[in-house]
Amino acid sequence: MTASVSLRLERIAIGSLVETRLSVAPGEVHCLSGPSGSGKSRLLRAVADLEPHAGEAWLGEVAQASLPAHEWRARVMLVPAESHWWADSVGEHLPRTSPADLAALGFTPEVLDWQVARLSSGEKQRLALLRAVSREPAALLLDEPTANLDDATTRRVEAWLVTRIRERGWPVLWVAHDPAQIARVASHHWRIEGSELLEVASWT
Numbered sequence: 001m002t003a004s005v006s007l008r009l010e011r012i013a014i015g016s017l018v019e020t021r022l023s024v025a026p027g028e029v030h031c032l033s034g035p036s037g038s039g040k041s042r043l044l045r046a047v048a049d050l051e052p053h054a055g056e057a058w059l060g061e062v063a064q065a066s067l068p069a070h071e072w073r074a075r076v077m078l079v080p081a082e083s084h085w086w087a088d089s090v091g092e093h094l095p096r097t098s099p100a101d102l103a104a105l106g107f108t109p110e111v112l113d114w115q116v117a118r119l120s121s122g123e124k125q126r127l128a129l130l131r132a133v134s135r136e137p138a139a140l141l142l143d144e145p146t147a148n149l150d151d152a153t154t155r156r157v158e159a160w161l162v163t164r165i166r167e168r169g170w171p172v173l174w175v176a177h178d179p180a181q182i183a184r185v186a187s188h189h190w191r192i193e194g195s196e197l198l199e200v201a202s203w204t
């Protein structure tokens with residue numbers, strides 16, 4: 001495992017958002033909220049180097065601009081609200097997963113033989129999280145990771161994610177709408193208001 005590092009956004013500007021600055025220490029979860037269409041997903045996509053933007057993101061001492069985009073994205077891993085799948089079976093996407101992680105997310109190892117086409121939206125969402133985590137990134141960008149899940153499954157996924165985040169020391173940006181979820185998982189809460197990202201709460 002590589003040493004844990006912080007994730008910093010230095011004057012990132014995309015869409016109507018200007019001069020976004022924040023620093024996420026290893027193992028911290030910073031939640032982002034804001035009205036629909038305010039730019040939360042686009043900000044994550046900018047940090048993942050998936051959309052042109054002004055400013056710079058840093059992973060420790062490594063600048064986003066200093067790495068080819070695919071290398072940056074392998075380290076700063078985005079789990080989008082709608083996951084992408086390229087092979088037919090679940091197992092082809094999850095070569096390094098453990099039965100314990102599958103069980104923690106409510107699956108038995110048989111899920112690896114399932115066709116992706118049969119997955120429900122909530123199953124896809126949980127397996128996309130597992131896929132991201134099992135690739136051992138250095139930071140995570142989570143776009144509404146529990147949006148398709150019922151309350152009990154949401155709690156189960158949150159607990160699993162927070163445990164992994166603390167174990168690995170990943171800095172995490174987590175888009176969330178539910179104030180109760182933000183209070184459970186976040187160390188900091190930021191909200192997009194107009195063209196600004198404002199810190200509205202901190203629990204550290």
Ligand SMILES: Nc1ncnc2c1ncn2[C@@H]1O[C@H](COP(=O)(O)OP(=O)(O)OP(=O)(O)O)[C@@H](O)[C@H]1O
Pocket residue numbers: 015034035036037038039040041042043
């Ligand atoms: N590639 C793009 N070019 C221009 N505008 C875009 C692009 N992608 C998204 N937008 C617009 O930018 C705005 C912010 O979109 P974004 O998806 O970031 O919103 P959001 O805050 O995540 O919303 P929601 O909570 O509904 O998911 C929206 O008005 C959207 O239509």
